[in-house]
Amino acid sequence: MVLASIKDVAIAAGVSTSTVSRIINENPAISAETREKVLKIMKELDYVPNSMARALSNQRAFTVTLAINADDVKSFNNPFFYEVMHGIEKVVYQKDLCLIIANMQTFIKKESILTWLINGKRTQGIILPSSLATEKNIKELNKHHFPFVVFGEPDCPDPLNWVDVNNRQGGQQAVEHLVRQGYRKIAFISGSRKELFNKNRYRGYLDGLERNGLAFREEFAAEGGNTKADGLAMMSRLLAREDRPDAVICTDNILSLGILKAIQTAGLSVPKDVGIVSFDNFPIADLADPPLTTVDVDVYELGVQTAQMLFKMIENPLSRQQQTLIATEIQARESTKRV
Amino acid sequence: MVLASIKDVAIAAGVSTSTVSRIINENPAISAETREKVLKIMKELDYVPNSMARALSNQRAFTVTLAINADDVKSFNNPFFYEVMHGIEKVVYQKDLCLIIANMQTFIKKESILTWLINGKRTQGIILPSSLATEKNIKELNKHHFPFVVFGEPDCPDPLNWVDVNNRQGGQQAVEHLVRQGYRKIAFISGSRKELFNKNRYRGYLDGLERNGLAFREEFAAEGGNTKADGLAMMSRLLAREDRPDAVICTDNILSLGILKAIQTAGLSVPKDVGIVSFDNFPIADLADPPLTTVDVDVYELGVQTAQMLFKMIENPLSRQQQTLIATEIQARESTKRV
DNA sequence: ATAATGAATGCAACCGGTACCAGTATTGTT
DNA sequence: AACAATACTGGTACCGGTTGCATTCATTAT
Numbered sequence A, B: 001m002v003l004a005s006i007k008d009v010a011i012a013a014g015v016s017t018s019t020v021s022r023i024i025n026e027n028p029a030i031s032a033e034t035r036e037k038v039l040k041i042m043k044e045l046d047y048v049p050n051s052m053a054r055a056l057s058n059q060r061a062f063t064v065t066l067a068i069n070a071d072d073v074k075s076f077n078n079p080f081f082y083e084v085m086h087g088i089e090k091v092v093y094q095k096d097l098c099l100i101i102a103n104m105q106t107f108i109k110k111e112s113i114l115t116w117l118i119n120g121k122r123t124q125g126i127i128l129p130s131s132l133a134t135e136k137n138i139k140e141l142n143k144h145h146f147p148f149v150v151f152g153e154p155d156c157p158d159p160l161n162w163v164d165v166n167n168r169q170g171g172q173q174a175v176e177h178l179v180r181q182g183y184r185k186i187a188f189i190s191g192s193r194k195e196l197f198n199k200n201r202y203r204g205y206l207d208g209l210e211r212n213g214l215a216f217r218e219e220f221a222a223e224g225g226n227t228k229a230d231g232l233a234m235m236s237r238l239l240a241r242e243d244r245p246d247a248v249i250c251t252d253n254i255l256s257l258g259i260l261k262a263i264q265t266a267g268l269s270v271p272k273d274v275g276i277v278s279f280d281n282f283p284i285a286d287l288a289d290p291p292l293t294t295v296d297v298d299v300y301e302l303g304v305q306t307a308q309m310l311f312k313m314i315e316n317p318l319s320r321q322q323q324t325l326i327a328t329e330i331q332a333r334e335s336t337k338r339v
Numbered sequence C: 001a002t003a004a005t006g007a008a009t010g011c012a013a014c015c016g017g018t019a020c021c022a023g024t025a026t027t028g029t030t
Numbered sequence D: 001a002a003c004a005a006t007a008c009t010g011g012t013a014c015c016g017g018t019t020g021c022a023t024t025c026a027t028t029a030t
Helices: A006-013 A018-026 A032-045 A051-058 A080-094 A114-117 A135-143 A167-180 A196-211 A228-240 A253-266 A283-287 A299-315 B008-011 B019-025 B032-044 B051-059 B080-094 B113-119 B135-143 B167-180 B194-212 B228-239 B253-265 B284-287 B297-315
Strands: A063-068 A098-103 A125-127 A147-149 A162-165 A186-190 A221-223 A247-250 A276-277 A293-296 A322-328 A329-331 B061-066 B098-103 B126-129 B148-151 B162-165 B188-190 B219-222 B249-251 B273-281 B295-297 B322-326 B328-331
Touching: A006 A018, A006 A032, A006 A283, A006 B019, A018 A032, A018 B148, A032 A125, A051 B051, A051 B322, A063 A080, A063 A167, A063 A299, A063 B098, A063 B126, A080 A098, A080 A299, A080 B098, A098 A114, A098 B032, A098 B061, A098 B080, A114 A135, A125 A299, A125 B328, A135 B113, A147 A299, A162 B113, A167 A186, A167 A196, A167 A247, A167 A276, A167 A329, A167 B051, A167 B253, A186 A253, A186 B273, A186 B322, A196 A221, A221 A228, A221 B328, A228 A247, A228 A253, A228 B008, A253 A276, A283 A299, A283 B284, A299 A322, A329 B322, B008 B051, B019 B032, B032 B098, B051 B328, B098 B113, B113 B135, B113 B167, B113 B228, B126 B297, B162 B167, B162 B297, B167 B194, B167 B295, B188 B194, B188 B253, B194 B219, B219 B228, B228 B249, B249 B253, B253 B273, B297 B322
Parallel strands: A063 A098, A063 A125, A125 A147, A147 A162, A162 A322, A186 A221, A186 A247, A247 A276, A276 A293, B061 B098, B061 B126, B126 B148, B148 B162, B162 B322, B188 B219, B188 B249, B249 B273, B273 B295
Antiparallel strands: A098 B098, A293 A329, B295 B328
16 A cells, blocks of 8 residues: 555645645645645545655754663663653654664764764754763764753763753752651762762762751761672671661662661661661662662653753754753652651 | 755765765765765765655665553563663664654554554554554554564464564473472462463473473462562462472562562571572562572563564565564572572 | 735745666777 | 677656745725
């Protein structure tokens, strides 16, 4: 079965292709009568405008691209990405565009995929995870004045368009939640604070201590790796202290599992002896024993807002750089339920 | 900066656009001398052929589509999908096409997204997860003789093109691994066996018993829900038996956590008293306590093969329906280390 | 009655490639 | 030397839309 073209529709309706085109594009110059007639024919012929012809004529591809990072295949075992993608996808299709997925590691005929996408006019805008907001990529995008938005705060000097969850706020909320539950000696365990999100969570932790009149203690702020073993080691060290903490904020769900193990090994109990708040409300947070209180981030919303920002850039390329922070919320579970 | 077109290249090189086009398409009719000259100009002008024009002229979109399921946003908290996508993406870009992501729940101007994509000539082929291989979708795809492939064995009567991991083989391997480790009274715990993958894993379990001369015992095959609580309940019931199993095969990582809990609660130990093999080698399998032996499925490879099958269908639309099963492998960890 | 105004529609060029057909130059054959 | 075959390249119509300008026709102003 051959698909109908605008010409077929025009002939069947006894009008010119211009008229059909105007109806497709909702041009008000067309009389209601003609419009109805043509719309009926379009329905009958199952007509959908040829997107490639439209794109060529309009000089825009009707697509935006979500960049992915090959390195993340394993690390993105985290559910994060899928939900962001879903939020993005939602907004993109509302605008009648397609969403393209592109791995930035890819080379096509020796071109970087960025060049291939941009110069080949395959796409109108790009969304990057912060891990891909590298100097090289940014330079290339700026060279073409190409609209792009980053999700996750990028760790780079240039002011970019980005959307992130408010990690700093989250850190503060974690402290406040623990204080409300009666904990006072609150430790902070994270991976490297050179990672911006850890740094921000740490800042929030400091904010929280200060706002609650709790003294900051250097030795309560542990910094290390990201594995369960790291969590176990760091927490064991903290628990070995005479004046051990009675609560801990942890930036990572996996680390938290190590922390739980350490507490259990030390013969202490959660939440009675030690409270835990983790970040990132992954499924394992709820499956842990006991279920973990977390700083919940609305990742779907992150995707939605990122896409919306991109469309702003596309529609108004001269608008200023902007940044958006999405509020976090405490998801209280057993691990801080001191009664 | 305005991007160069084929015309610009032709003028700069002092040849016709036909010649440039032939070079783009690696037509051998062009002399080496001319080719070099033109390629040099192309490089200088940073020329990449306009994909929309090419697509229009070639009558193909140079894209394939991966369908996603909105319902899975939460359930696909499982890392599965991301890796499949990555495998697909790899193959697609090797062929110089783009990968489009489309949520099948979407409607565009009251059209199903399938109609929109196909009739709008946005894409050349579609990959569906088995959950989206519904009668309605299949009918629509077949109506247009549109190339598509399913990943995950679809539970439907029509013979379709699909790729899946060999769940049945995996079930058998699980039994054999347990037998090798000295376990003999092997139970099987799963979600509903109406789900095809559970059914296949169950069949493999039966195969394994038979091949190892172990009697099948109805009461050792528990079937229920998919939550941690379900796992706990089913396993507790099994452990309460006089002749309790000394090992269990479980079709799901989450269920397994409940099973671990049940064993722990019963005062028994893994792997000494009870061995566990789970399916799906998710990160939590390794993080569990003790780490879980799993039937590992190569999900990336699933993506790769699915995409390859799709390209076969695109290149040769008349080829027969085909199915591919990808071998599974035991990933041995603590939970079956009886030594 | 005639010119001016405006609403509705058609004509044709164009977007940037592709590909068939034709034309020229070169080499080989007899 | 005449002709055929081959290698290479150019001209041009076409893919299916969009859009500025022209045209038609009805309506209103003079």
